[in-house]
Amino acid sequence: xxxxxxxxxxxxxxxxxxxxxxxxNVEVTEIPKVFLQxxxxxxxxxxxxxAMGGLLPGWFYKDPSMSLENGLRNMIEAFRSAADSARxxxxxxxxxxxxxxxxxxxxxxxxxxDHPPLLWTYGVSLVEQxxxxxxxxHRNESFGEAVRKNTLGIDLGTIYDDLxxxxxxxxxxxxxxxxxxxxxxxxxxxxLTTADVTPSEQLDDGLPQTLAEYVREDGVTCFKIKxxxxxAFDGDRLSRIVDLLDELDVNEYRCxxxxxxGYDSAREFKRHWETHTADPNLSSLFDRLAYVEQxxxxxxxxxxxxxxxLTEWNDAPPIIIDESDRYIDSAGTALExxxxxxxxxxxxGVFKGIANTCLIAxxxxxxMDRQYVLSAEDLTTVGPVELLQDLAVTATIGxxxxxxxxxxxxxxxxxxxxxxxxxxxxxxxxxxxxxxxxFAMLDINSGEVDLTSIVDAPFGIAAECDTNQFMPLEIWLxxxxx
Numbered sequence: 001x002x003x004x005x006x007x008x009x010x011x012x013x014x015x016x017x018x019x020x021x022x023x024x025n026v027e028v029t030e031i032p033k034v035f036l037q038x039x040x041x042x043x044x045x046x047x048x049x050x051a052m053g054g055l056l057p058g059w060f061y062k063d064p065s066m067s068l069e070n071g072l073r074n075m076i077e078a079f080r081s082a083a084d085s086a087r088x089x090x091x092x093x094x095x096x097x098x099x100x101x102x103x104x105x106x107x108x109x110x111x112x113x114d115h116p117p118l119l120w121t122y123g124v125s126l127v128e129q130x131x132x133x134x135x136x137x138h139r140n141e142s143f144g145e146a147v148r149k150n151t152l153g154i155d156l157g158t159i160y161d162d163l164x165x166x167x168x169x170x171x172x173x174x175x176x177x178x179x180x181x182x183x184x185x186x187x188x189x190x191x192l193t194t195a196d197v198t199p200s201e202q203l204d205d206g207l208p209q210t211l212a213e214y215v216r217e218d219g220v221t222c223f224k225i226k227x228x229x230x231x232a233f234d235g236d237r238l239s240r241i242v243d244l245l246d247e248l249d250v251n252e253y254r255c256x257x258x259x260x261x262g263y264d265s266a267r268e269f270k271r272h273w274e275t276h277t278a279d280p281n282l283s284s285l286f287d288r289l290a291y292v293e294q295x296x297x298x299x300x301x302x303x304x305x306x307x308x309x310l311t312e313w314n315d316a317p318p319i320i321i322d323e324s325d326r327y328i329d330s331a332g333t334a335l336e337x338x339x340x341x342x343x344x345x346x347x348x349g350v351f352k353g354i355a356n357t358c359l360i361a362x363x364x365x366x367x368m369d370r371q372y373v374l375s376a377e378d379l380t381t382v383g384p385v386e387l388l389q390d391l392a393v394t395a396t397i398g399x400x401x402x403x404x405x406x407x408x409x410x411x412x413x414x415x416x417x418x419x420x421x422x423x424x425x426x427x428x429x430x431x432x433x434x435x436x437x438x439f440a441m442l443d444i445n446s447g448e449v450d451l452t453s454i455v456d457a458p459f460g461i462a463a464e465c466d467t468n469q470f471m472p473l474e475i476w477l478x479x480x481x482x
Contacts (some may be wrong), residue, residue: 001154004008004091005131006046007039008083010473013416017409018203021380022189024150031056031380031409032072032306032476033252034079036126036466040134041091041447049134050465051126052385053079060119062261069480075122075282076477080117082106082123086131094153095135099128103328118348119297119325125349129389129459132350136458143392144176146229147354159328159355162362171358173398176455179448180394181401183256184221184381185216188237205411206437212244214330214408218444221402222254224293224377229262235279239244240283254288254401255377259295261323266309269295273317278460290371291318291340302337310338318373331356335363341373344397346381346390357397376402382410383432383440384424384465391431392460395451404442404449412441416470428453 001407021028032055040047057071092098103124108347110120136146146152148169157164163171181367191197191210208214225241227234245253254276263269265293277286301324310316318340326329328349331399333340341360344353360374376399376410381387387406412435421440425432429448432444442449471479 001042001043001091002091003095003131003135004041004089004092005098005127006041007037008087008127009037009467010079010083010321011035011037011467012468012473012476013470015382015410015415018207018411019201019209019409021409022187028056033382033386034076034084034126034473035385035465035470036079036130037467038083038086038127038130038134040131040138042135042138045138047138049130049132049133049137050461050467051129051133051389053122053126053201054380054386056380060116060122062323072480073477074115075119076473077113077186078106078110078120078123079126080123081109081120082127083365085109086127095128095131096133096153096155099124099349100158100264102127118323121326121349121353122347125347127165128350130345133389133459133461137459139318141458142176142456143389144396144455147396149174152351154351154354155356156358158435159352160332160359163355163358166358168358170356171257171361172354172396176392176395176451177400178395178452178455179450180399181222181254182218182220182390182444183254183401183447184211184218184220184222184404185224185226185258185403185405186211186241187226188228188233191238195415206435207407207411207441212248215245215250217250218447220444220447221250222447223253223255224403225255225257227257227259227262227295229259231275233278234272235282238276238285239279239281246284254290255285256293258293258322261294263295265300266296266306268430270309270313270316285316289317291320291375293343293375293377294322294324295319296324298326301339302333307337313338315391317322317372320373320375322377328352329354331359335359335372340371341375343375343377344376344394346386346393346460347378350393353393353397370443376397378403380406380409382406383413383428383462384416384420385461387442388428388431388454388457388460390460391451391454392457405440407444412439414439418438418468421466423463423465428455 036051038049085380193212320341321334322343325342332455360372432440435441
């Protein structure tokens with residue numbers, strides 16, 4: 001097979017959130033969604049591919065002093081660089097080989113910029129996703145089939161030496177999951193009950209707003225709870241959540257905790273954690289805990305002191321990285337420093353996520369004394385492309401629950417053209433349903449979503465999405481200057 005990319009085209013759609021989204025002190029009320037359409041040459045045949053991402057610079061920088069406009073422009077610069085590089089690369093025999101070549105070229109480009117690795121690799125991932133879509137469509141093959149048959153050419157040994165003897169199918173689940181639980185995020189300021197919502201904050205858009213409403217209406221039983229690193233605040237907040245879940249009779253729930261880079265050191269986090277776990281009012285929550293996510297700042301996660309604390313902490317919870325997962329092999333570095341694993345997000349790389357899943361599976365086979373974890377996270381993904389491709393990956397890696405709050409921050413697909421909403425309901429009627437007000441929305445039943453149409457479609461998408469309906473990137477950038 002010979003694969004190359006001949007054209008790349010970006011379009012943008014601005015989405016307004018139902019409620020503010022916070023990164024520390026930064027409040028976000030609008031998230032532009034970027035669509036990348038490519039034309040790939042696959043063995044002499046032209047095939048289109050599509051990908052979709054979100055412009056949310058706060059997560060990539062977490063720098064309150066950076067203006068939103070500068071952050072958006074930096075993200076677009078990284079996206080454009082990856083697309084431009086993709087068009088100049090020589091043909092490669094597989095999609096995986098093309099991704100590796102693009103990653104190397106983008107990394108070289110980024111050395112002359114101030115862009116953090118999470119950002120410049122996001123540009124690579126956007127092209128990677130569009131290319132995977134093109135290959136799967138060309139072969140009329142689902143993503144799960146393409147990974148297990150390895151028609152994408154995934155060479156695990158080029159990322160981790162320990163995996164050189166394996167094919168992906170050796171370490172992945174035998175079949176993709178056809179349903180998954182939604183893990184509902186509970187942020188620091190998110191209302192737990194209607195008593196937490198002031199009259200001015202009350203929404204009237206036909207969707208749940210509080211944690212209690214989501215439990216009652218969607219039946220969610222998996223939760224991602226944010227910590228603030230304020231010990232007293234977190235203790236009280238966790239107690240309120242436990243009391244509410246008890247009141248709602250949510251007995252068989254699972255939870256994760258996101259420490260959001262909030263702690264100055266591993267020792268500080270350990271002190272806080274031991275205080276919380278010693279509280280008898282919280283014992284039921286910690287009995288249901290799956291893991292803790294990224295307690296330390298991304299630049300401090302791999303220090304010698306952190307390694308000492310984590311490797312010597314005998315009764316530590318499983319702790320994983322997220323924002324520190326900046327390079328292809330960061331998960332391996334994390335395991336060496338005493339972490340239990342990492343998170344998967346398509347924005348960090350699809351092939352990287354497959355390799356990390358295999359790495360975790362390998363360690364769970366050879367080390368029976370520890371639990372290794374690969375989580376599925378992504379807060380604001382929405383259809384008609386981004387969410388579907390992400391779920392295609394999480395189904396393939398076997399994620400039993402995934403963080404999904406795009407349906408919480410946005411009013412379904414209400415902001416998209418009606419033609420797109422109708423098409424998505426027709427093609428993915430198991431994943432989406434029509435709200436009584438007419439818009440397409442995620443269909444969550446007993447806390448789960450049905451992935452059947454996702455798993456069976458080429459890279460998750462069973463319906464075409466005409467990106468020409470959205471604003472060309474060049475015009476959007478001109479409007480940004482005004």
